[in-house]
Amino acid sequence: LAKTTQPISMDSYEGQEVNITCSHNNIATNDYITWYQQFPSQGPRFIIQGYKTKVTNEVASLFIPADRKSSTLSLPRVSLSDTAVYYCLVGGTDKLIFGTGTRLQVFP
């Protein structure tokens, strides 16, 4: 089974760009990579999804190298409200594996 690992925590300041990496060495050909954000006492919330190369939406970018063994979530110009736990999710229809989660703390 694919194992997904992330840094336990990261600190940043408001206005900075934050990059959170997820390692998924055993990713399968049909697996997608998805990132979620979770605030305390809430369910995870979808941020972005990709298969390869780069994907960008209104809140984040997702960078996936050619070998797809890792992925990087990029949050531009973070604010205090971005303080949360960020999870990568790797899988397909019949398997879904969440990463260990990265707690991002944004300081003023």
Place this chain on the structure above:
Amino acid sequence: DTAVSQTPKYLVTQMGNDKSIKCEQNLGHDTMYWYKQDSKKFLKIMFSYNNKELIINETVPNRFSPKSPDKAHLNLHINSLELGDSAVYFCASSQSSREHEQFFGPGTRLTVL
């Protein structure tokens, strides 16, 4: 309007009891999931259903039994509760054409005493 709702939000019970958690989604999705989040915040999928058919059935004790009466509901029944079952349980839903964009419920915090 709540997209994915779960009841109850909190559940405190004794070891050995049987309990159920209900989940409903009003998004018109055809796939629903149950996840367990432990005290270390690790999220692990337990089950997924597509159009009432079991798709993912991870290695969980057979004391846990999902039931999907229709596409909008996926309930979780737990028999003979144990201390280790204490966790937050999340229900989620998605459309099979966009299966990775899942919408999560608010969670049910289960405490087994």
